Amino acid sequence: MKRPILAPSILASDFANLQREITMLNESEADLIHVDIMDGVFVPNISMGLPVVEAVKRHARKPLDVHLMIVQSERYVEAFHKAGAEIISVHVEACPHLHRNIQQIKALGIKAGVAINPHTSITELENIIADIDMVCVMSVNPGFGAQKFIEHTYTKVTALKKMIIESKSNALIEIDGGVNQQNAKALLDAGADVLVAGNFVFSAANPKEVISNLKAVLA
Numbered sequence: 024m025k026r027p028i029l030a031p032s033i034l035a036s037d038f039a040n041l042q043r044e045i046t047m048l049n050e051s052e053a054d055l056i057h058v059d060i061m062d063g064v065f066v067p068n069i070s071m072g073l074p075v076v077e078a079v080k081r082h083a084r085k086p087l088d089v090h091l092m093i094v095q096s097e098r099y100v101e102a103f104h105k106a107g108a109e110i111i112s113v114h115v116e117a118c119p120h121l122h123r124n125i126q127q128i129k130a131l132g133i134k135a136g137v138a139i140n141p142h143t144s145i146t147e148l149e150n151i152i153a154d155i156d157m158v159c160v161m162s163v164n165p166g167f168g169a170q171k172f173i174e175h176t177y178t179k180v181t182a183l184k185k186m187i188i189e190s191k192s193n194a195l196i197e198i199d200g201g202v203n204q205q206n207a208k209a210l211l212d213a214g215a216d217v218l219v220a221g222n223f224v225f226s227a228a229n230p231k232e233v234i235s236n237l238k239a240v241l242a
């Protein structure tokens with residue numbers, strides 16, 4: 024997939040009209056569909072679960088990028104793979120056996136990502152960076168859409184990019200939270216490959232146009 028990669032987050036979509044939202048994404052220039060799974064334990068919110076992911080998959084013509092904000096992810100990754108996930112990211116803060124969790128995802132033949140909270144140092148990734156396909160850098164505290172972008176993210180992305188190059192890793196850098204037309208280009212310049220955008224896309228009168236404009240900024 025050619026970078027920059029745009030991954031609208033359906034957390035901000037109209038759940039009562041999910042099929043319509045997925046059709047819109049299919050027809051748009053979006054590259055991935057970002058799916059936020061929250062368990063009410065690791066994060067203070069509950070979003071959606073397996074039946075919703077299965078339903079989305081039935082209509083989606085773009086790969087599902089599943090972001091697990093849950094504890095004990097090893098109990099669920101196989102089910103999310105069966106439901107249609109093509110990328111699964113787990114949180115370093117929620118995985119005491121991260122290496123095992125990553126191997127488990129890779130054994131399913133799909134891409135494995137690691138997400139880090141805003142307070143988490145990239146040094147936490149040193150011993151796993153060579154094994155993963157993506158790092159999801161949280162640019163808001165996970166749990167809710169429509170939050171303000173945390174500016175420290177730029178510094179983190181620059182350092183992470185350096186770490187990725189030095190370790191000869193192929194990991195993509197995904198930015199998740201508060202992405203909009205104003206910060207997209209700077210994030211890309213700092214080293215980001217994948218941008219997630221929820222509220223900025225779905226609260227717009229014409230989401231397809233917003234997606235197209237974002238892609239143009241990034242081109």
Ligand code: DX5
Nearest residue numbers: 165166168169200201221222
């Ligand atoms: C936050 C989620 C994000 C969120 C992004 O916990 O992981 O993916 O949906 O939404 P916006 O773009 O509205 O910040």
Ligand code: ZN
Nearest residue numbers: 057059090199
């Ligand atoms: Zn997310």
